[in-house]
Amino acid sequence: MADGSTRKSLTTTGGAGRAPNRAMLRAVGFTDTDFLKPVVGVASLFSDITPCNSHLDRLALKGREGVRAAGGVPQTFGAPTVSDGISMGHPGMRYSLVSREVIADSIETVCGAMNHDGLLAFGGCDKNMPGCVMAMARLNVPSVFVYGGSILPGVGPRGEPVDIVSIFEAVGQFQAGTIDQETLHKVECESCPGQGSCGGMYTANTMASAIEAMGLCLPYGASNPAVSAAKEREAFVAGQAVVNLIEKNVRPRDLITRKSLENAYTFVLSLGGSTNAVLHLMAIAREAGVEWTLDDFDRLGAKVPHLADLKPGGKYVMHDLYRVGGTPAVLRALLDRGFLHGDCPTVTGKTLAENLAEVRSVYDAPQTVVLPVEKPMFDHGIIVVLKGNLAPEGAVAKVAGLKQRSITGPARVFDGEEACFRAISEKRIVAGDVVVIRGEGPVGGPGMREMLSITGALMGQGLGESVGLITDGRFSGGTHGLVVGHVAPEAWVGGPIGLVKDGDSITIDADRKVLTLNADDAELARRKAAWVKPPLRVERGVLAKYARLVHSASEGAVTG
Numbered sequence: 001m002a003d004g005s006t007r008k009s010l011t012t013t014g015g016a017g018r019a020p021n022r023a024m025l026r027a028v029g030f031t032d033t034d035f036l037k038p039v040v041g042v043a044s045l046f047s048d049i050t051p052c053n054s055h056l057d058r059l060a061l062k063g064r065e066g067v068r069a070a071g072g073v074p075q076t077f078g079a080p081t082v083s084d085g086i087s088m089g090h091p092g093m094r095y096s097l098v099s100r101e102v103i104a105d106s107i108e109t110v111c112g113a114m115n116h117d118g119l120l121a122f123g124g125c126d127k128n129m130p131g132c133v134m135a136m137a138r139l140n141v142p143s144v145f146v147y148g149g150s151i152l153p154g155v156g157p158r159g160e161p162v163d164i165v166s167i168f169e170a171v172g173q174f175q176a177g178t179i180d181q182e183t184l185h186k187v188e189c190e191s192c193p194g195q196g197s198c199g200g201m202y203t204a205n206t207m208a209s210a211i212e213a214m215g216l217c218l219p220y221g222a223s224n225p226a227v228s229a230a231k232e233r234e235a236f237v238a239g240q241a242v243v244n245l246i247e248k249n250v251r252p253r254d255l256i257t258r259k260s261l262e263n264a265y266t267f268v269l270s271l272g273g274s275t276n277a278v279l280h281l282m283a284i285a286r287e288a289g290v291e292w293t294l295d296d297f298d299r300l301g302a303k304v305p306h307l308a309d310l311k312p313g314g315k316y317v318m319h320d321l322y323r324v325g326g327t328p329a330v331l332r333a334l335l336d337r338g339f340l341h342g343d344c345p346t347v348t349g350k351t352l353a354e355n356l357a358e359v360r361s362v363y364d365a366p367q368t369v370v371l372p373v374e375k376p377m378f379d380h381g382i383i384v385v386l387k388g389n390l391a392p393e394g395a396v397a398k399v400a401g402l403k404q405r406s407i408t409g410p411a412r413v414f415d416g417e418e419a420c421f422r423a424i425s426e427k428r429i430v431a432g433d434v435v436v437i438r439g440e441g442p443v444g445g446p447g448m449r450e451m452l453s454i455t456g457a458l459m460g461q462g463l464g465e466s467v468g469l470i471t472d473g474r475f476s477g478g479t480h481g482l483v484v485g486h487v488a489p490e491a492w493v494g495g496p497i498g499l500v501k502d503g504d505s506i507t508i509d510a511d512r513k514v515l516t517l518n519a520d521d522a523e524l525a526r527r528k529a530a531w532v533k534p535p536l537r538v539e540r541g542v543l544a545k546y547a548r549l550v551h552s553a554s555e556g557a558v559t560g
């Protein structure tokens with residue numbers, strides 16, 4: 001057991017002067033011997049507002065058992081979550097990215113106040129993962145993350161597999177008249193058949209995979225299904241693991257390094273992950289004190305192939321990857337081919353290479369979920385950083401599965417998501433247009449809303465690759481199409497996207513990595529001189545705090 005003199009929890013419980021503190025802890029079950037043990041904060045983001053988190057209470061109980069079995073004392077507390085899928089398409093989405101900061105603040109607040117010796121965190125929906133890891137990096141006490149796991153696929157009207165993106169796209173199909181109300185209802189009823197996070201390589205599975213590659217969760221943590229005995233066993237072992245880390249004094253900042261961040265983003269690229277990984281990995285790096293910029297994402301993107309045929313750019317979901325060996329099988333394949341740093345330490349107490357030593361590569365048996373390195377989905381750059389006079393600080397596009405990677409067309413400008421969705425519903429967007437949605441950035445939104453309702457409707461109407469879309473907001477991991485988000489600087493702070501007018505010619509070119517408003521500098525200077533800074537949309541509350549404190553999307557949209 002760890003030397004008592006090094007345990008943070010003794011600041012709360014040690015010595016005669018802390019008798020009042022101990023008295024209160026006795027009321028919640030502490031005994032004399034418990035005060036001699038390391039105390040572990042168990043952060044459970046359980047919530048019945050979303051299937052992603054509705055089973056985390058059960059997993060947290062297994063984690064508590066593991067902590068106890070290893071000689072520690074667990075203390076469970078809650079942290080909030082926002083359901084991205086349910087808040088999509090309306091003002092509630094403004095709270096999504098903000099919740100990442102609130103989660104990190106909440107966990108830091110409780111663990112900091114209680115002087116916990118370690119942290120075991122359970123998360124499910126998209127912002128849970130980065131929020132928990134940001135808190136781990138801030139606190140820098142021995143920590144393990146447990147992902148709630150992915151949902152199983154549903155069964156559509158024709159027997160086809162369906163998931164959450166299927167229903168967003170079905171809305172567009174209904175608007176286009178290609179399906180009827182009954183079919184729409186059937187897809188709605190089958191898209192989410194139970195507990196777990198959205199099934200494709202969307203943001204939750206993307207960030208869980210990144211965290212596993214970074215060494216902050218147990219092997220298979222990203223791919224064990226939500227509804228499985230494997231996930232419950234993982235939760236128990238994670239409780240044991242955090243006590244072991246306390247004994248060895250292994251901390252998050254020992255694990256979050258430039259090399260482990262490279263492993264994380266390499267894995268994201270190989271799986272065809274979400275553009276949100278750019279924001280979240282940058283935020284995690286910042287909290288850990290590791291230098292990391294958009295150039296690092298671009299550098300790795302230039303050499304890492306897209307291998308996994310996973311939605312939204314492909315046809316499979318995480319459960320299919322689980323069936324062919326899970327996330328470690330892909331990590332082993334990447335390690336064997338020199339894409340990963342195998343010497344990075346992990347929460348198991350072993351290096352990444354040691355964790356994978358007995359794992360079979362995904363290529364060791366016939367399967368179609370992960371393509372050969374020699375014949376990938378795409379040989380490089382499924383997430384591309386674009387720059388140009390529309391995005392001097394950068395913008396992010398995901399081009400997985402796209403046949404058309406460039407477009408030049410007339411701007412169709414909308415101030416806010418709702419105005420754009422009305423135009424799509426009324427079929428006022430046509431092939432060749434470049435849709436511009438602005439005023440949705442970190443400050444302007446506030447909160448940088450995701451646009452899955454927009455992109456799902458465009459895909460459903462058959463316009464996914466024939467229309468360009470740029471925004472200072474974000475896109476869901478379920479987004480597919482020629483779309484560019486995170487345009488920085490954002491419109492609300494005077495970014496060039498705020499100067500675009502209807503009919504202006506815009507070029508998106510993912511191969512040349514450019515985002516250009518085809519207007520001369522003098523014209524842009526005239527428009528800039530006439531621009532007037534708008535007031536914040538909200539004056540009080542958590543959104544107002546976020547808007548006043550937040551940094552640019554090019555820095556991870558962090559508030560610290």
